[in-house]
Amino acid sequence: MRSSAGTRAFRLVFAICCALILVYMILPTLLVFPISVGGDSYIRFPPRNLSLQWYRAYFEDPEWRSATFFSLKIAALTAISSTVIGTAASLAMARGDFPGRRLLAGLVLAPLVTPHVVLALALYFHFAPLGLVGTTFGFVVAHSVLAVPYVVLMTSAALAGVDPSLEMAALNLGASRWRVVREVTLPLIAPGIAAGALFAFLTSFDETVISFFISGVDHKTITRKIFEDVDFNLTPVIAAVSVVFVVVTIALMVVANMVSRGVKRA
Amino acid sequence: MSERHIRGGLSKTTAALIALPLALLMLVAFVWPLVGFVSTSVLDPAPTLAHYEKLFTSALYMRVLASTVVTAFVVTVAALVLGYPIAILMSRLRGPAAWIVTTCVLVPLWTPVLVRTYAWIIILQRQGIVNDALISLGMIGRPLTMLYTTGAVVVAMTQVLMPFMILPIQSSLRSIPKELPQAAHGLGASHFRVFANVTWPLSLPGVMAGCLMVFIIALGFYITPAILGGPRAQTISTLISQQAFELLNWPFASAISVVLLVLTLGIAAVFRRMLRVEGMSLHA
Amino acid sequence: MSPSSLGEGGSAALSLRNLVKRYGKVTATDSVSLDVEAGEFVSLLGPSGSGKTTLLMLLAGFETADSGEIRLHGRDISRVPPNKRDIGMVFQRYALFPHMTVAQNVAFPLRMRGVAKAEQERRVKAALDMVELREHLDRVPAQLPGGQQQRVALARAIVFEPGILLMDEPLGALDKKLRKHMQVELTELQHRLKATVIYVTHDQEEALAMSSRVAIINEGRIEQLSTPRDLYDRPASPFVGDFIGDINLFDAKVEEMQSGACAVATPFGRLLGTPVGPAALAPGAAVRVGGRPERLSVDERPTGGVAPAHPATIRHTIFNGNNVAVHMTMADGQELWATVSPNDPEANLPRGATVHVSAAPQDVFVFPAGAA
Numbered sequence: 001m002r003s004s005a006g007t008r009a010f011r012l013v014f015a016i017c018c019a020l021i022l023v024y025m026i027l028p029t030l031l032v033f034p035i036s037v038g039g040d041s042y043i044r045f046p047p048r049n050l051s052l053q054w055y056r057a058y059f060e061d062p063e064w065r066s067a068t069f070f071s072l073k074i075a076a077l078t079a080i081s082s083t084v085i086g087t088a089a090s091l092a093m094a095r096g097d098f099p100g101r102r103l104l105a106g107l108v109l110a111p112l113v114t115p116h117v118v119l120a121l122a123l124y125f126h127f128a129p130l131g132l133v134g135t136t137f138g139f140v141v142a143h144s145v146l147a148v149p150y151v152v153l154m155t156s157a158a159l160a161g162v163d164p165s166l167e168m169a170a171l172n173l174g175a176s177r178w179r180v181v182r183e184v185t186l187p188l189i190a191p192g193i194a195a196g197a198l199f200a201f202l203t204s205f206d207e208t209v210i211s212f213f214i215s216g217v218d219h220k221t222i223t224r225k226i227f228e229d230v231d232f233n234l235t236p237v238i239a240a241v242s243v244v245f246v247v248v249t250i251a252l253m254v255v256a257n258m259v260s261r262g263v264k265r266a
Numbered sequence: 267m268s269e270r271h272i273r274g275g276l277s278k279t280t281a282a283l284i285a286l287p288l289a290l291l292m293l294v295a296f297v298w299p300l301v302g303f304v305s306t307s308v309l310d311p312a313p314t315l316a317h318y319e320k321l322f323t324s325a326l327y328m329r330v331l332a333s334t335v336v337t338a339f340v341v342t343v344a345a346l347v348l349g350y351p352i353a354i355l356m357s358r359l360r361g362p363a364a365w366i367v368t369t370c371v372l373v374p375l376w377t378p379v380l381v382r383t384y385a386w387i388i389i390l391q392r393q394g395i396v397n398d399a400l401i402s403l404g405m406i407g408r409p410l411t412m413l414y415t416t417g418a419v420v421v422a423m424t425q426v427l428m429p430f431m432i433l434p435i436q437s438s439l440r441s442i443p444k445e446l447p448q449a450a451h452g453l454g455a456s457h458f459r460v461f462a463n464v465t466w467p468l469s470l471p472g473v474m475a476g477c478l479m480v481f482i483i484a485l486g487f488y489i490t491p492a493i494l495g496g497p498r499a500q501t502i503s504t505l506i507s508q509q510a511f512e513l514l515n516w517p518f519a520s521a522i523s524v525v526l527l528v529l530t531l532g533i534a535a536v537f538r539r540m541l542r543v544e545g546m547s548l549h550a
Numbered sequence: 551m552s553p554s555s556l557g558e559g560g561s562a563a564l565s566l567r568n569l570v571k572r573y574g575k576v577t578a579t580d581s582v583s584l585d586v587e588a589g590e591f592v593s594l595l596g597p598s599g600s601g602k603t604t605l606l607m608l609l610a611g612f613e614t615a616d617s618g619e620i621r622l623h624g625r626d627i628s629r630v631p632p633n634k635r636d637i638g639m640v641f642q643r644y645a646l647f648p649h650m651t652v653a654q655n656v657a658f659p660l661r662m663r664g665v666a667k668a669e670q671e672r673r674v675k676a677a678l679d680m681v682e683l684r685e686h687l688d689r690v691p692a693q694l695p696g697g698q699q700q701r702v703a704l705a706r707a708i709v710f711e712p713g714i715l716l717m718d719e720p721l722g723a724l725d726k727k728l729r730k731h732m733q734v735e736l737t738e739l740q741h742r743l744k745a746t747v748i749y750v751t752h753d754q755e756e757a758l759a760m761s762s763r764v765a766i767i768n769e770g771r772i773e774q775l776s777t778p779r780d781l782y783d784r785p786a787s788p789f790v791g792d793f794i795g796d797i798n799l800f801d802a803k804v805e806e807m808q809s810g811a812c813a814v815a816t817p818f819g820r821l822l823g824t825p826v827g828p829a830a831l832a833p834g835a836a837v838r839v840g841g842r843p844e845r846l847s848v849d850e851r852p853t854g855g856v857a858p859a860h861p862a863t864i865r866h867t868i869f870n871g872n873n874v875a876v877h878m879t880m881a882d883g884q885e886l887w888a889t890v891s892p893n894d895p896e897a898n899l900p901r902g903a904t905v906h907v908s909a910a911p912q913d914v915f916v917f918p919a920g921a922a
Contacts, residue, residue, distance in 0.1 A: 117488045118527060119300070124510075242378075250377070
């Protein structure tokens with residue numbers, strides 16, 4: 001391709017525009033880092049007098065601590081429950097036939113396209129009379145509904161990639177159907193299950209809308225607390241919390257990405 | 267043929283049994299609450315269409331509906347216009363440059379929306395970065411009010427949703443065989459014509475998928491409009507939450523929710539006919 | 551055509567009776583009957599889509615027949631699930647468990663049968679010894695070349711001493727040289743083990759080289775079940791004649807039946823041939839005539855033998871190293887191929903030269919028309 005002056009000028013303009021767009025995209029994420037180490041008592045950019053005071057404020061505040069632990073707890077429980085339920089269902093749908101299989105396969109993806117506000121209200125509506133608002137159980141159930149589509153997607157993809165002749169061979173060699181699953185199928189889809197579990201954890205940990213509406217006074221998720229403080233108490237503590245939040249999320253996503261990449265290659 | 271063997275891998279009872287927990291979860295925690303909630307829009311207090319009447323005859327509420335749709339549309343177009351060049355960049359680059367661009371796209375995707383929205387407050391507020399920069403450059407005398415406007419919502423939402431536009435387009439672009447644009451050039455086409463007649467049409471599946479995702483998410487978005495929009499830039503979602511929790515008018519909130527759901531599912535269904543969203547189909 | 555059947559199948563290691571399998575409108579297995587003696591090496595040979603793989607799946611238990619029965623050493627296994635049939639199977643791409651080592655792969659069937667650990671180790675070593683793989687037992691399959699993976703698959707299939715061995719085109723993934731080598735090894739292994747083997751392949755050379763008998767499968771039916779020699783010298787149908795080796799095939803009409811032989815009228819002249827099959831051929835009946843290229847006599851002058859000779863024009867000749875293929879046209883335009891030795895004078899004739907073609911009646915097959 002010949003490169004004329006016009007083309008080169010275009011390329012330059014294109015590069016500059018792209019650079020600006022990329023800055024626009026990554027700026028908000030990067031911004032919380034310098035804010036979180038600001039030495040003043042209010043939000044200031046660029047920050048003066050670097051200090052770790054906001055991180056100390058975060059870790060020493062009992063409300064922030066309990067919100068963080070609460071979020072971690074339900075995220076872990078959600079990861080476990082949705083991974084077990086989702087993997088079992090994926091196995092059933094990929095390796096068995098039962099009435100309503102196609103319906104279930106479609107239904108399980110529905111939470112992905114449902115606006116969270118609507119779901120939040122519907123859940124609150126039903127949890128309130130049952131006394132489930134703000135409870136760990138209520139949260140885990142609600143978050144599992146959101147997380148399970150990801151688990152099913154990842155494990156289904158992994159199952160589809162398993163060479164059918166491997167399971168046939170296991171049967172032929174004398175394994176019962178259950179042993180085939182235990183000895184051959186599950187080990188082979190383990191990366192997909194792990195990726196699904198990580199996605200489930202993050203879905204619960206990062207979830208804001210539903211957590212906001214079904215939080216109780218005593219049991220708040222970290223996201224609800226951030227939301228509240230952004231509305232009522234906008235200090236740089238939120239920046240410190242955000243940094244921790246972002247670092248955890250990105251670290252787990254990188255791991256999940258590597259694991260699911262391994263699944264696709266296998 | 268192997269599908270047939272494996273299809274018979276688990277007996278009907280076993281399969282039904284291990285799929286049961288999921289079915290129960292979906293029914294009890296998704297279908298049942300939604301149905302119950304949605305039905306209050308027509309059943310409270312007695313079978314009635316009053317809530318829908320109230321919604322559709324109110325100029326105020328209709329305006330909120332309309333502006334939400336318009337906002338979602340604007341965000342989609344903005345995400346497309348800004349995101350397409352990035353997608354092209356991603357599909358052409360190799361090595362460390364590609365890594366940088368990919369990071370710039372994926373990191374925002376993995377940053378929780380809440381955090382990003384919070385950052386936009388810092389950027390757009392009266393003592394915020396943009397105002398500080400503009401004042402120190404001497405371009406304005408007094409700080410602009412950018413927060414709590416629809417503009418702020420659009421700017422923030424576009425940034426939040428751009429990765430959802432970029433990734434499908436990039437995937438589509440990657441699947442175009444390299445020989446095609448080369449052949450077109452060899453036949454004498456200018457860069458522009460190659461783009462218009464080869465690249466763009468072949469990237470359409472990704473474009474459609476991206477537009478679909480961004481539009482649907484933008485329609486139902488809550489966090490960013492709630493935090494950045496303020497009372498003057500209501501969207502369907504903030505309206506729903508306001509009616510339910512502040513005004514305690516659950517049936518009305520339910521009616522609005524139904525409209526939102528119908529809009530969302532309707533658009534999703536229309537698009538699904540036109541394409542299969544990558545990675546979103548199960549082996550059924 | 552009629553399959554071979556050996557009595558009631560009481561002494562057979564494997565016995566199939568009228569096995570039928572349909573998928574919707576398609577009949578993949580069309581009433582197949584077969585007896586295999588203990589220690590035999592029987593190949594199921596046919597083009598892709600012929601139904602040989604379906605037959606294998608039925609034998610292994612991954613498909614259930616619509617009707618008919620399968621008996622293994624007299625025991626009816628038609629409804630027995632695949633994990634209880636005690637049949638050894640080697641898959642086309644080995645199907646080795648990628649997350650287990652070689653030793654673990656081979657030990658798998660023993661583990662499923664509850665064999666004690668120490669005994670497992672002993673038998674695994676013995677099986678690997680049999681296939682001559684004594685090192686790399688701690689490696690995973692991906693770390694081994696194709697030929698060695700092949701041996702592991704074999705060892706795993708024989709370690710639990712199954713009643714019969716099924717092999718689904720096991721050498722297909724190997725390159726030509728390795729394939730020939732493995733063919734010899736497999737045959738030797740089978741003799742050492744005195745194993746009964748059912749071998750599925752589409753490669754006729756392989757089937758003929760390794761088997762005691764070959765079943766030619768076409769459209770779900772066994773067209774012929776015979777020794778390789780028999781299949782070649784006495785094909786039961788035009789399909790078999792065409793599938794094994796080369797053959798000239800063309801249409802003709804029966805003129806008259808003579809004792810044991812049959813005179814047919816072809817557009818280029820009269821031929822004497824041998825009728826194939828049980829059906830009697832009436833004069834005037836339409837038939838399909840076949841003759842192998844190397845069995846045709848090509849002479850510059852008619853030799854005056856018993857078989858009728860007909861003039862032909864040489865189109866071209868092809869030198870193949872150890873023979874010369876002669877492409878000819880008969881008086882009516884029918885094309886024939888003959889194979890002659892490079893030392894024959896006819897091998898050097900130019901294009902357009904006239905020769906005379908004849909064949910002994912036992913080398914001219916007369917098949918009923920419509921016999922496929």
